[in-house]
Amino acid sequence: MNYVLKRLSYSLLAIGGAVTLVFFILYWLPGDPAELVAGQEASASTVERVRLQLGTNRPIGQQFVAYLAGLAHGDLGRSFTTKEPVLDRLLAQLSATLGLTLGATLVMVLGGLTLGVTSAVYHRRWVDHLIAGLTLGLTSTPPFWLGILLILTFSVVLHWLPSIGNGSLAQLVLPATSLGLVASGSLARMIRGAILDVRREPFVLTLRAKGLTGRAILLGHVLRNALIPAVTLVGILFGELLAGVAVAETLFARQGLGRLVVEAIGQKDIPMIQGAILFASVFYVIINLLVDLSYARIDPRLRG
Amino acid sequence: MPSLLEASPARPSQLQPFSGPQPTPASSSHSSASSPSAKVLPVALVRPVYAPRESFRLEGIAGWVGREASAWLSCLWLALVAAAALWPQGLAPFSPTDMRVAEILRAPGWEHLLGTDQFGRDVLSLIIHGARQSMLIGLFSVGVGGGLGILFGLCAGYLGRGVDAVVMRLIDMWMAIPPTLLAIIVATALGPSLFHTILAIGVVSVPRYTRVVRGQVLSIRRRPFVDAARSVGTSHLGILVRHIAPHCASPVLVLLTLGVGHAILMGSALSFLGLGVVEERPDWGYLLTEGRSYLTVAWWISTFPGLAITSLLVAINVFGDRLRGRMNPRDRAV
Numbered sequence: 001m002n003y004v005l006k007r008l009s010y011s012l013l014a015i016g017g018a019v020t021l022v023f024f025i026l027y028w029l030p031g032d033p034a035e036l037v038a039g040q041e042a043s044a045s046t047v048e049r050v051r052l053q054l055g056t057n058r059p060i061g062q063q064f065v066a067y068l069a070g071l072a073h074g075d076l077g078r079s080f081t082t083k084e085p086v087l088d089r090l091l092a093q094l095s096a097t098l099g100l101t102l103g104a105t106l107v108m109v110l111g112g113l114t115l116g117v118t119s120a121v122y123h124r125r126w127v128d129h130l131i132a133g134l135t136l137g138l139t140s141t142p143p144f145w146l147g148i149l150l151i152l153t154f155s156v157v158l159h160w161l162p163s164i165g166n167g168s169l170a171q172l173v174l175p176a177t178s179l180g181l182v183a184s185g186s187l188a189r190m191i192r193g194a195i196l197d198v199r200r201e202p203f204v205l206t207l208r209a210k211g212l213t214g215r216a217i218l219l220g221h222v223l224r225n226a227l228i229p230a231v232t233l234v235g236i237l238f239g240e241l242l243a244g245v246a247v248a249e250t251l252f253a254r255q256g257l258g259r260l261v262v263e264a265i266g267q268k269d270i271p272m273i274q275g276a277i278l279f280a281s282v283f284y285v286i287i288n289l290l291v292d293l294s295y296a297r298i299d300p301r302l303r304g
Numbered sequence: 305m306p307s308l309l310e311a312s313p314a315r316p317s318q319l320q321p322f323s324g325p326q327p328t329p330a331s332s333s334h335s336s337a338s339s340p341s342a343k344v345l346p347v348a349l350v351r352p353v354y355a356p357r358e359s360f361r362l363e364g365i366a367g368w369v370g371r372e373a374s375a376w377l378s379c380l381w382l383a384l385v386a387a388a389a390l391w392p393q394g395l396a397p398f399s400p401t402d403m404r405v406a407e408i409l410r411a412p413g414w415e416h417l418l419g420t421d422q423f424g425r426d427v428l429s430l431i432i433h434g435a436r437q438s439m440l441i442g443l444f445s446v447g448v449g450g451g452l453g454i455l456f457g458l459c460a461g462y463l464g465r466g467v468d469a470v471v472m473r474l475i476d477m478w479m480a481i482p483p484t485l486l487a488i489i490v491a492t493a494l495g496p497s498l499f500h501t502i503l504a505i506g507v508v509s510v511p512r513y514t515r516v517v518r519g520q521v522l523s524i525r526r527r528p529f530v531d532a533a534r535s536v537g538t539s540h541l542g543i544l545v546r547h548i549a550p551h552c553a554s555p556v557l558v559l560l561t562l563g564v565g566h567a568i569l570m571g572s573a574l575s576f577l578g579l580g581v582v583e584e585r586p587d588w589g590y591l592l593t594e595g596r597s598y599l600t601v602a603w604w605i606s607t608f609p610g611l612a613i614t615s616l617l618v619a620i621n622v623f624g625d626r627l628r629g630r631m632n633p634r635d636r637a638v
Binding site for chain 1: 618
């Protein structure tokens with residue numbers, strides 16, 4: 001329990017660090033947001049007024065303190081462009097992105113486990129070679145290209161699935177598949193490699209000598225030992241999914257946090273970028289916290 | 305210290321052909337450490353067991369690649385892409401800036417093998433001229449990210465305690481933002497240029513390497529052979545470089561080669577979002593974006609640049625697996 005608390009405080013620290021990092025990176029964004037908001041033909045005095053209104057005329061330190069004070073009260077500021085509270089806007093988009101991320105994670109874990117374990121079981125037989133080719137192709141594919149191919153195949157040619165928008169489950173299938181399938185390639189490769197590595201360890205020989213079946217050894221012992229690198233990778237890949245969401249939502253014209261960030265970056269809407277990154281970070285840190293906590297569960301040697 | 309290059313007695317099949325001076329059974333520090341005690345252990349027992357290490361002598365490219373067709377094909381493909389990156393004018397049938405109004409959106413055919421885009425430019429020529437961008441991004445950002453990441457991981461895992469805590473908290477902050485998202489922000493903040501894209505992708509990939517290397521080091525440093533090495537007086541640096549690093553090599557190499565591909569992917573994602581290098585230079589990711597608007601009428605504009613990215617990454621990954629087989633003989637047969 002103590003360990004959990006320690007990890008939790010580290011995670012909070014990490015989120016705080018990330019927020020600080022992003023704040024100062026965004027400060028260096030080229031271009032003045034006030035000029036963008038005021039428009040092309042605005043006079044110097046108008047721009048100055050907008051700057052005052054947005055608060056971007058203050059020194060960076062003061063802006064940062066004001067931002068932190070707002071954050072402590074659950075206030076993420078207002079959008080530069082639409083003047084809406086950032087939090088409301090983000091919460092409205094959260095469910096769409098959450099759905100896509102969960103769908104993609106599901107595809108990734110199921111695909112990765114199935115392909116990885118199967119090819120390790122059929123090691124050096126034709127199934128293994130087939131899966132090796134498949135996962136090699138998947139890890140090498142840009143998710144947005146896979147997305148384009150899926151749109152071409154299932155929407156343009158076959159008319160089976162809708163290619164754009166969100167709302168129905170059918171509209172989730174293509175984006176979630178394009179993101180998750182690509183990630184499952186690396187996961188499958190990692191799981192296969194880890195299983196084969198573990199299978200060579202002496203304890204497997206002992207287990208076999210003691211009379212366990214190959215299936216019991218694989219599921220009860222080898223897989224468990226192979227899970228550590230795989231679980232680490234799941235945490236890392238989850239971040240890829242989160243970022244991939246930005247690309248997928250742009251490609252499939254879906255609402256969501258990812259698209260919001262991309263649009264906000266184009267408009268130099270700093271509070272909006274800040275807020276979206278904060279959301280993504282919290283997500284990501286929680287997942288990696290769970291990954292870290294799962295190590296000790298999977299491998300008792302790492303306890304203490 | 306060539307005398308340290310010895311295979312473990314447990315795996316006699318991996319004994320390396322040794323061309324240098326004969327290995328001395330034990331260095332002077334070993335004997336001085338064991339001599340004061342009354343019961344002197346046989347030297348063979350206290351001799352540290354080293355990770356099998358591949359000698360990096362050039363045995364000819366043919367021997368290196370081996371007999372597998374896939375390895376040859378991927379090398380050939382890499383060479384072709386490298387040639388395109390170095391000398392695109394020589395390979396491309398048309399100029400990438402050659403716009404012909406009369407030949408807009410031509411389907412793939414004899415004159416334009418991969419068709420033309422919405423400006424009448426030859427897609428094949430655009431792809432050939434885009435190779436340089438991808439290669440530069442892939443190689444240099446892995447150099448930046450991998451170098452820093454491995455260094456941090458070795459230090460954190462081996463030194464432990466304070467160093468580990470500081471490095472890992474730093475990495476936590478780094479990792480608290482999904483890498484591609486961070487790359488998007490850093491690249492936007494730095495402004496569009498090739499160097500900035502490389503820097504952004506390199507910097508955000510550091511945690512990948514650090515975490516894996518650290519985990520690997522943590523699992524290795526308690527193993528008996530590390531204690532054995534320490535007990536015979538090997539220095540910390542020696543243990544780190546000669547005993548621990550080789551055991552990390554296999555997963556890290558896989559990660560590094562995947563990293564080249566990963567960087568290329570990330571770079572193409574940046575250009576796909578219009579945040580990468582959008583200059584007059586052709587870029588595979590950007591070509592893909594452009595073709596997206598013409599998906600229903602001209603599938604070839606998006607499909608072939610994507611195929612170029614994927615095929616290059618397949619070649620890199622096959623090459624990486626081969627390298628892994630070479631570096632870690634245990635994996636050779638896998």
